Amino acid sequence: MSTTLHPDASWSAWTRDKLLLGLPLREYLRTLKTPFNAVAALILCVGLPITWIRFTQGIAATTNLNNDYPWGLWIGFDVLCGVALAAGGFCMASAVHLFKLKQYYTLMRPAILTGFLGYFFVVVGLCFDLGRPWRLPYPMFVSYGVTSVMFLVGWHVALYLTVQFLEFCPAIFEWLGWKRVRHWVLKLTIGATVFGVILSTLHQSALGALFLLAPTKVHPLWYSSFIPVLFFTSAIAAGLSMVIVESMLSHRVFHRQVQHEDPQQVDQVMVGLSRSAAVVLFTYFCLKWIALAHEDRWAWLFTSYGAWYLVEVIGFVLGPCIAYFVAAKVNSARIARVAAVWTVLGIVLNRLNVSIFTFNWQMPYRYVPSWMEFAVTITIVTAGLLTFRFMVNRMPVLYVHPEYPVEE
Secondary structure, eight states: OOOOOTTTOOOOOHHHHTTOOOOOEEEEEEHHHHOOOOHHHHHHHHHHOOOOHHHOOOOHHHOOOOSSSOOOOOIIIIIHHHHHHHHHHHHHHIIIIIIGGGGHHHHHHHHHHHHHHHHHHHHHHHHHHHGGGGGHHHHHHTOOOOTTTTHHHHHHHHHHHHHHHHHHHHHHHHHHHHHHHHHHHTTTHHHHHHHHHHHHHHHHHHHHGOOOOOGGTBBEEEOOTTTTHHHHHHHHHHHHHHHHHHHHHHHHHHHTSSSSSSSHHHHHHHHHHHHHHHHHHHHHHHHHHHHHHHHHGGGGGHHHHHHHHIIIIIIIHHHHHHHHHHHHHHOOHHHHHHHHHHHHHHHHHHHHHHIIIIIITSSSSSOOOHHHHHHHHHHHHHHHHHHHHHEEEEEEESOOOOSSOOHH
């Protein structure tokens, strides 16, 4: 998989071994000539000039945002959806390190890496929306807005990004062959995991709390004093589902790294996750109706927005919930994977409903993202996929390094 170089090894040998997958530079460059890389290069060629325009000419040059719609696609999808779908990191870390469910160990590192990159590129997307990225440290070191929900979210995301990097460090040090440093980092694992769970609970719910400030802008069917709890519960469902989706895609794309795994054992792990996801989704489904009853919004169900609300709750919450229950009942990993994709789409739909589709529902006109906003979002997602592939191809993410057994 990966070898450790002797201290006297040359820099070129280290580069070839660690970065170029052990290949000479020319041969490595030839391996990059793939359809996926061609499409990714095309996306970056479009996205990078738009990035230049955004940060040199301002947000008005690249978006359709205005005073009525100050938050758009970059917040609704890049931030809200990105944070929710990155929740698999703390779910798997908790399962393995706190509850000692070792059967999920092989899923933990991919989940942590997915979460870390998800949060990192959420910050990147946030920079596009806010501008002035050099001012990101201000809430931490310069201006403390302790009464602001955004202050809370900013601190939590920054701290949790640090925690996830710390949780992923053992894989980096195994790749580098730094055994002693890895040993000391592992001693911090339990504390980092507990801290990560606390931070995730707070900032997942805090993102929902942001919309408590807009009772007249969010549609009554989606606005509720329960929205922080709804955001947190749905994020757990999203995280568990993303672990299944990520595992499904990784076994297709990186099949050489997981060929040692027993397919039946992998399927059993997927079914195990489906049981947890079914319970969480059913809880979320019940909470949606409790919130509706608490706010006494039943009359709104008989409007056009009510029909759309039922599509979300029945079609994309109860539907995948039943699919997960069936997967657990009949012991079917295939149904579990279908339910996972279904759930991810449902969480994305919910976040977009709250932040874009039903936001400012009484306005005479609607916000429609510009093509540049879509291009930037696709560019950020592409950059995340390229980074994930780069790290997985080099580090022990999908497999256990032979020199570092699981028991450590």
